[in-house]
Amino acid sequence: MGIGPGSAEDITPAALNAIKEADVVVGYRYYFQFIEPYLKEGAQCIDTGMKKERERAQQAFEMAEQDRYVVVISSGDAGIYGMTPLIYEMAKERKSEVEIMALPGISAFQKAASLLGAPMGHDFCVISLSDLMTPWSLIERRIIAAAQADFITAVYNPRSHGRYWQLSRFKELFLQHRAGTTPVGYVRQAGRPEQEVHITTLSDFNPEDIDMFTIVIFGNSQSYQWQEKMITPRGYYREQSEEELNKGQLIMRESFRTINSELRNQDIPVWRKWPLLHTIHTTADFSMEEILYTDEEAVPKIYDRIQKNHREGIGTMIVTDVTMAAAGIRKAACERMDVNVRCYLHDERVAAMAQELGITRTQAGIRLAVEEYPEALFVFGNAPTALMELCELMRRGKAHPIGIIAAPVGFVHVCESKHMVKVFGDIPKIIVEGRKGGSNIAATLVNSILAWEDAQQLKPGRDV
16 A cells, blocks of 8 residues: 555545554555554564565565465555555465455655646656666657657656766756746655755756655646646636637647647747747648748737737738738738738739730739838748849838748749848848748748737637
């Protein structure tokens, strides 16, 4: 049975009754201090010392086979890294007819969690870093799986005199899949007089502060700190607030949660993460993590300018290179923020200008757009020549965009056009680097800007 983490109030009534009836108590000497007040007169306590679990179990069977009532104790829950599995295995090995009953206890991670607040509110796992009986290569695979699956993770046997590097490796692996701001709580001597409770972040967590009497709990992507507590929401408030959402919004939000949990680099600012989530949602292509470039604060800067235009009653024009990019920009968002979208490709003036000057129709369209809306938000999802035209007009001082979305796709002049636009440091830009891009990506990047006010809580779909 488990006697809990060490405080009298954490021993279950069933465990207390068993202790009071025991003829023999078998366990590690350190734990006897927690049960001695409840032993009946004449009860025998047997200790075999540390790392003598098999000998301990064998003595327990020898006593029980003499018709004595034997209680084998472990701290926490005896079924979690405790004696219960060994007792059953030995019973099988000995072909013993001794009756076995397993009594659960409050595990150390449960006690630690209660002291930290509510960190285990959703799916979680428990990992021991002891490699005495489990190869480190297997432990490391489990750590990576837990990190990738966004499990809240409690760590047993985190550090000792001989086990000094494993927890540092754990942190290193988690930082590859979790944001540095992820809450981490640790409790030393939970439920005992020496108890210490700490909450920090994954980046600031120092493995040197941990010893063998400490339980460490790493939060998931939804965990947060509030009033010196660590909380992982179960979803009740989300379910309540989403009752009014349509099916499309619900699907989009769940998709964003999935994408966010699978990002390789979690420790990125929200002004970069927000457009990145939109592009991956549109393409299912996680290589966007490497190729989506954003100027610092580009999304909020463009959004603020659109809001300013809206407040002043002048509205904002978005100019796209092709009609497909224009079609993907959400109409409800444009109406909400006094935004108009225009593509000049089919303007009757374009074909004549293109033929006369020997340029592409998209180039001609951008020339006309700059004449009429030099301070538009310019969006490119197809034509690199159009983007190159805008760069030339900016160099000549004729165009002053409030922002640029550069996502032309293809093999000719595509990379060069993106290199050209990147040098305009005073204009906020979002660029899909390399050959990839497309009108769908260009449109979704615009939508991420128009929905920027929902970015902090990662709640997309307002205008779906």
